[in-house]
Amino acid sequence: MRQIVNNFSAETTFSEKEYKAFIDSKFKLFLEKKLGTELMLISFVFVIFAVLMFGSSVTTVSWIFRILFIAGAIAVFLLREKIINAMKNLVIKKSVESAKDLGTQLNYGFADDNFTIVVDNKHSVVEYSSVRNVSESSDHFVVWCSEDTGFVVDKNGFTFGEVSEFGKFIAEKTGNEIVTV
Structure with missing residues (x-):
């Protein structure tokens, strides 16, 4: 493996x-x-x-x-x-x-081929080719796979890698320009 x-x-x-x-x-x-x-x-x-x-x-x-x-x-x-x-x-x-998921901890890992999301010990793998859009605000990135499925990444939550480099990385991997919100 x-x-x-x-x-x-x-x-x-x-x-x-x-x-x-x-x-x-x-x-x-x-x-x-x-x-x-x-x-x-x-x-x-x-x-x-x-x-x-x-x-x-x-x-x-x-x-x-x-x-x-x-x-x-x-x-x-x-x-x-x-x-x-x-x-x-x-x-x-x-x-x-109506939120039921407030307080939920999401852990993201962004590798060369895909990224993983771990929520409550459940792993999901997302291929960069399935990413439709990426947006950036002053505090967050949102990686969109569809109009209804987006992954919010808190800029203050980075535990490895530089936030300032992440935008370039995700844009290169997904082939999408980052939209400023």
């Missing part, structure tokens, strides 16, 4: 901070653009309704509705960032409230 030599090792205790890092990364990589597009479509629908109403009879009520539809379109367009952030914060709050 071949001995696995890790280039980097890290420990992460899953807490509210890690949930926030996970959700922030997920929104940035997978949901922000999609939600922004959906909000733009809603704005567009408001404008279409307002334009279609120009063909109807001119009454005070119809003008009020036109103004409301146009104001709604402008509001959704201008407030889309705040709407997305409010949705993200709600998801974080609900996730933490």
Whole structure:
């Protein structure tokens, strides 16, 4: 049996901070653009309704509705960032409230061919080729294998290897650029 030599090792205790890092990364990589597009479509629908109403009879009520539809379109367009952030914060709050894995200790080992995750004495091996995205914040890296499966690595939890070198290492091994969150 071949001995696995890790280039980097890290420990992460899953807490509210890690949930926030996970959700922030997920929104940035997978949901922000999609939600922004959906909000733009809603704005567009408001404008279409307002334009279609120009063909109807001119009454005070119809003008009020036109103004409301146009104001709604402008509001959704201008407030889309705040709407997305409010949705993200709600998801974080609900996730933490229903979390069953708070306090779970995750141990990562990053070798040349793959990385391992040890949770409650259960080992999982992940090939770098299955990594879809990698994000980095000031405190964490999140290594994504799918939209729903991401591994949060606390920068303060590195027990072997330099945090400053890890970003280059994981980008090279996965072939993915690191997205800053």
